[in-house]
Amino acid sequence: MSKIKQFFNNSRKESKTLNERKLEELMKQDIESIFTIILKEHNYTLPISSKSRIGAEISDYLEDYFVEYLTQHTHKRIYNPNSAPKGSTKNSYDFCFHYKYENFDDLIWGDIKAAKISYTNSNPDLGTPEKIIKFIMDGHFYLMFVFLKYDTAKNNQTIFLPFEDGQYVHCQFLKDIHHSIRINPEPQFQVNIHEPEEYRTRDEFLELFYTKYKESIERNISKQEKKKAELDDRFASMKEHLKTYNDKMNHSIL
Numbered sequence: 500m501s502k503i504k505q506f507f508n509n510s511r512k513e514s515k516t517l518n519e520r521k522l523e524e525l526m527k528q529d530i531e532s533i534f535t536i537i538l539k540e541h542n543y544t545l546p547i548s549s550k551s552r553i554g555a556e557i558s559d560y561l562e563d564y565f566v567e568y569l570t571q572h573t574h575k576r577i578y579n580p581n582s583a584p585k586g587s588t589k590n591s592y593d594f595c596f597h598y599k600y601e602n603f604d605d606l607i608w609g610d611i612k613a614a615k616i617s618y619t620n621s622n623p624d625l626g627t628p629e630k631i632i633k634f635i636m637d638g639h640f641y642l643m644f645v646f647l648k649y650d651t652a653k654n655n656q657t658i659f660l661p662f663e664d665g666q667y668v669h670c671q672f673l674k675d676i677h678h679s680i681r682i683n684p685e686p687q688f689q690v691n692i693h694e695p696e697e698y699r700t701r702d703e704f705l706e707l708f709y710t711k712y713k714e715s716i717e718r719n720i721s722k723q724e725k726k727k728a729e730l731d732d733r734f735a736s737m738k739e740h741l742k743t744y745n746d747k748m749n750h751s752i753l
Contacts, residue, residue: 520698522600527643527670529576529598530609534645534668537564543659543667544652553657557649558611559585562594565609569596576600591630592642606639613647614692616660625673625680625688628712640701642673646692671696674704682715684722 547556562582569580579597583590592608610626631642646669652658661667677694688711699707 519700522603523641523672525576525600526598526607526641527672529574530643530645531666531668531670533565533568533574533577534561534647535666537561537568538659538667545657545659547657548655554611554613557613557647557657558583558593561611561645562609565594591626591634593645598641605641608634608639608642609645610642611645611647612692613649616648616650622689622691624683624685625676625690628682628686628688628708628715631673631688631708640674644671644673645669646671674699674701678707680707680711682711684715684719686712686715 545557545560547553547560566580566582569577576599577596578599580594581596582594583592593611594609596607596609598605598607612625625644626642634640634642647667648660648662649657650660659667662669673688675696675698676688677690677697679694680688680690683689
């Protein structure tokens with residue numbers, strides 16, 4: 500490839516990346532703006548008893564208001580908002596919507612993650628790998644997290660607090676999650692929500708996803724192989740303990 504042709508190819512790639520980053524930033528700004536308005540309308544307080552872990556209740560409350568807000572206020576880029584079906588704890592999203600900007604028009608999943616301010620090492624579950632795989636295989640890609648911080652108000656209700664930058668809402672795509680993310684044995688994505696986001700392309704995310712999922716599977720295999728190797732000795736030991744127990748039972752019955 501000539502240097503001139505390579506230069507133009509690289510320029511097109513850079514332009515495409517910049518356009519995609521503009522789209523992603525705009526999407527995050529739109530959702531952050533809506534949830535900030537919702538919190539402000541509630542004076543940053545929700546009538547929910549601030550127990551130790553109330554993330555699900557906060558999500559239920561806010562996702563319904565998200566749909567209600569967009570039903571009453573038409574948005575030029577967001578349409579067809581929906582909240583998660585009620586009565587199930589295994590929903591793929593807390594809320595979803597379609598986003599249209601220029602030639603882009605697609606379904607977006609949203610997941611609300613609220614962390615109590617005292618939990619500095621909050622590592623919430625961020626979804627299963629298979630959920631993300633199915634979403635991508637169905638022709639979509641973007642899963643957005645809405646991060647919030649809360650505490651207990653004097654009246655035992657839930658009050659939301661700003662992040663260090665003064666914002667009450669931070670939106671982040673799964674694809675830009677901190678590289679320390681891991682997939683636990685459940686399996687669920689997990690990361691400390693206080694870790695900063697790291698921009699990466701969709702292809703780069705797929706590479707990270709593959710690496711993390713493979714590492715998780717290998718850890719599980721290693722644990723299962725260790726259990727398998729210990730199985731004979733453990734059951735031999737149980738057999739001896741059971742023999743002692745049987746002798747005791749026979750003696751007591753006689």
